[in-house]
Amino acid sequence: xxEIEERLNEEKQRxxxxxxxADFENRLRTALDATPARKxxxxxxxxxxxxxxxxxxxxxxxxxxxxxxxxxxxxxFEEIMTxxxxxxxxxxxxxxxxxxxxxxxGTVLTxxxxxxxxxxxxxxxxxxxxxGVGELWGDVFNPDxxxxxxxxxxxxxxxxxVNDSGTEIxxxxxxxxxxxxxxxxxxxxWQGIKNGEGSITFPYDPNKAMQTQxxxxxxxxxxxxxxxxxxxxxxxxxxxxxxxxxMDVDNFDRIHFGFExxxxxxxxxxxxxxxxxxxxxxxxxxxxxLPQELYSLELAxxxxxxxxxxxxxxxxxxxxxxxxxGKDLWVKKVxxxxxxxxxxxxxxxxxxxxGVSIQSDDKVTALKTTIxxxxxxxxxxFTSERTMVFDTNSMPEYLLIKGIHxxxxxxxxxxxxxx
Amino acid sequence: xxxxxxxxxxxxxxxxxxxLMELIMAEKDTMYRLAFTYMGNEHDAxxxxxxxxxxxYENIGQLKKEEAFYSWSKTILVxxxxxxxxxxxxxxxxxxxESSKEEEQLHSTDSxxxxxxxxxxxxxxNEHQKEAIQMKYFLDLDYQTIAELTNIPLxxxxxxxxxxxxxxxxxxxxxxxERDRRTIE
Numbered sequence: 116x117x118e119i120e121e122r123l124n125e126e127k128q129r130x131x132x133x134x135x136x137a138d139f140e141n142r143l144r145t146a147l148d149a150t151p152a153r154k155x156x157x158x159x160x161x162x163x164x165x166x167x168x169x170x171x172x173x174x175x176x177x178x179x180x181x182x183x184x185x186x187x188x189x190x191x192f193e194e195i196m197t198x199x200x201x202x203x204x205x206x207x208x209x210x211x212x213x214x215x216x217x218x219x220x221g222t223v224l225t226x227x228x229x230x231x232x233x234x235x236x237x238x239x240x241x242x243x244x245x246x247g248v249g250e251l252w253g254d255v256f257n258p259d260x261x262x263x264x265x266x267x268x269x270x271x272x273x274x275x276x277v278n279d280s281g282t283e284i285x286x287x288x289x290x291x292x293x294x295x296x297x298x299x300x301x302x303x304x305w306q307g308i309k310n311g312e313g314s315i316t317f318p319y320d321p322n323k324a325m326q327t328q329x330x331x332x333x334x335x336x337x338x339x340x341x342x343x344x345x346x347x348x349x350x351x352x353x354x355x356x357x358x359x360x361x362m363d364v365d366n367f368d369r370i371h372f373g374f375e376x377x378x379x380x381x382x383x384x385x386x387x388x389x390x391x392x393x394x395x396x397x398x399x400x401x402x403x404x405l406p407q408e409l410y411s412l413e414l415a416x417x418x419x420x421x422x423x424x425x426x427x428x429x430x431x432x433x434x435x436x437x438x439x440x441g442k443d444l445w446v447k448k449v450x451x452x453x454x455x456x457x458x459x460x461x462x463x464x465x466x467x468x469x470g471v472s473i474q475s476d477d478k479v480t481a482l483k484t485t486i487x488x489x490x491x492x493x494x495x496x497f498t499s500e501r502t503m504v505f506d507t508n509s510m511p512e513y514l515l516i517k518g519i520h521x522x523x524x525x526x527x528x529x530x531x532x533x534x
Numbered sequence: 535x536x537x538x539x540x541x542x543x544x545x546x547x548x549x550x551x552x553x554l555m556e557l558i559m560a561e562k563d564t565m566y567r568l569a570f571t572y573m574g575n576e577h578d579a580x581x582x583x584x585x586x587x588x589x590x591y592e593n594i595g596q597l598k599k600e601e602a603f604y605s606w607s608k609t610i611l612v613x614x615x616x617x618x619x620x621x622x623x624x625x626x627x628x629x630x631x632e633s634s635k636e637e638e639q640l641h642s643t644d645s646x647x648x649x650x651x652x653x654x655x656x657x658x659x660n661e662h663q664k665e666a667i668q669m670k671y672f673l674d675l676d677y678q679t680i681a682e683l684t685n686i687p688l689x690x691x692x693x694x695x696x697x698x699x700x701x702x703x704x705x706x707x708x709x710x711x712e713r714d715r716r717t718i719e
Contacts, residue, residue, distance in 0.1 A: 119699065140562070146584035147588065147591055392548070
């Protein structure tokens with residue numbers, strides 16, 4: 116009789132070489148695709164509390180002034196500041212914090228300063244360790260969120276730079292805006308490879324927050340092929356400009372294009388896009404700060420996802436080019452394998468075929484799955500090559516396509532009145 | 535890389551199915567082994583995994599710490615396995631019971647003797663001990679991870695494994711000696 120552990124060990128070896136079955140990905144993807152798209156609604160549990168506190172606030176008539184600012188300049192971050200942030204810093208719009216804490220690996224974290232307004236909080240920090248801070252500062256220090264009174268601001272992006280000797284990192288992190296009712300803020304972060312939690316609390320003076328320049332409603336609707344987009348408000352602060360709205364567009368996520376084709380034009384010049392976020396039906400587009408002297412402001416709705424209905428019946432041959440209402444489709448290879456019939460095609464990166472099936476004689480087989488997508492950089496654009504798999508063995512004569520999702524030019528302009 | 539995982543989880547939270555698939559595919563073997571350990575066959579394991587990805591997609595908004603994605607998803611997987619097993623148990627009829635025994639005998643060719651021996655050994659344990667021993671020895675997980683996945687205290691995990699091993703040794707003819715006790719700690 117063998118020892119128990121030995122036998123358990125043998126079983127362990129057997130398990131260790133066990134791999135997931137070949138159809139693992141397929142089955143899980145099918146299950147996932149059958150799940151209706153999740154509509155995330157971010158409810159703010161603090162809204163009622165905030166409303167009540169505003170009332171209290173008025174009652175006790177606390178003399179609060181968020182619009183005056185007596186800031187300071189934060190030194191040492193010139194290299195990682197964008198143009199707008201640099202200008203603001205030069206004007207002394209920051210708040211010096213200068214609070215230190217030591218992380219689990221001995222690195223000293225200093226919160227040098229912050230800049231706040233109604234759109235965001237920007238934190239400036241330094242990590243220093245004479246033994247070296249490591250190349251991946253993300254392992255040492257990972258900002259998570261800032262909390263405080265009525266505040267739960269999640270970290271967004273950031274920038275950081277390591278000095279030449281590798282002992283110091285200077286970085287910025289962007290957070291959601293913090294409440295003007297907070298007098299103290301706590302930064303929560305992850306540290307070390309094991310992701311231990313850590314936090315540091317520092318005082319905050321909301322009176323030093325920067326003034327909002329413009330906050331007004333837009334209330335303009337744009338109709339697209341598969342729904343509508345409503346631009347609701349614009350909030351411009353010295354550090355950034357945020358446009359918020361709602362959309363109801365069925366095929367929004369069919370291609371990875373998002374809001375790239377929507378530009379903000381001030382005084383005839385395009386404002387840098389800082390990113391966009393979509394949460395369920397709500398979206399926000401972030402742009403850089405607006406120029407101080409503002410004559411005109413408009414939103415250029417140039418391109419967005421569109422849908423074109425087709426009734427194509429394409430004869431199948433290797434290496435052929437076809438025209439889908441002005442869009443290119445290359446059929447590269449048609450083969451039969453143990454998976455079934457495989458057709459390799461290439462199109463523009465942001466084009467997705469809809470209602471695809473193949474036909475041989477009178478038999479029509481719908482698309483089973485698409486595999487092996489590969490992006491390719493052509494001289495003027497990206498293309499996508501992928502292989503469509505059909506669950507049949509008979510060599511098809513035609514490829515049937517009922518429609519395409521693609522980047523469509525809408526070229527609409529929405530003027531935003533400025534005073 | 536952790537940073538990559540966090541980025542993907544954030545994407546998945548915004549509703550990206552592709553990001554979720556990528557996360558799961560990166561750990562597909564581990565996930566499959568975990569499901570297989572509970573369910574005992576490919577068919578049932580894959581069914582549970584399918585259900586898991588749907589649950590993950592629907593509930594990922596509730597995951598607060600992006601870094602904890604894998605332990606969160608594995609906990610969900612373990613819970614789904616247990617629920618499924620509980621449901622299966624309710625509908626095992628006498629006929630099935632006997633036929634499954636027949637099958638077992640049919641399968642007991644040489645290559646499977648080893649597995650059967652183990653199955654027999656494990657069968658003398660109670661459900662909890664079996665679960666803990668499988669996780670510790672077959673999946674090579676540490677005590678802390680087992681405690682997290684099954685949502686029981688660390689000390690309980692250790693004692694279940696210890697008790698389970700001792701029971702198996704007694705059953706095996708009392709061959710276990712003092713020396714073995716060391717391996718538990």
